[in-house]
Amino acid sequence: MNAKSTELSSEETDLWARAPSPCIDVCKYKRRGRCIGCSMTKLEKQAFPENGGPQQKKAFIETLIANLEEIGRNPAFWAYTYRHKCEREGVPCPITIEK
Incomplete structure (x- = not known):
């Protein structure tokens, strides 16, 4: 995933400003109240x-990725589906x- 950084370039700002929700439209809450798709x-x-602003969205998604790693799930599986969601919505991911 992207390296953590406090300052965003103008290109990164545009990317993150347009970022959709990290929800990948599975919405089944089976893992102690966590969705099986995005956790x-x-x-x-x-x-x-x-x-919210681009930095808020970036921080939210970085936290989600860290949570996936913490509970032993490979964030690449979520990221793959999230990339497809971005494509469907016509926004750059x-x-x-990372595999």
Whole structure:
């Protein structure tokens, strides 16, 4: 995934400003209240800053990736599906997929 950074370039700012929610439209809450698709809780999904700034969106998604790693899930699987969501929505995906 992208390296953590406090300052975003103008290109990164544009990418993150247009980033859709990290929800990948599975929405089945079976893992202790966490979605089996993105591992977010319902409250976390509602907290995504749809109209927030690029740095807020980036921080939210970086936290999601860290949570996936912490619970032993490979974030690349989520990232692959998220990339497809971005393509469907016609926006560039702000994350890279590491295998």
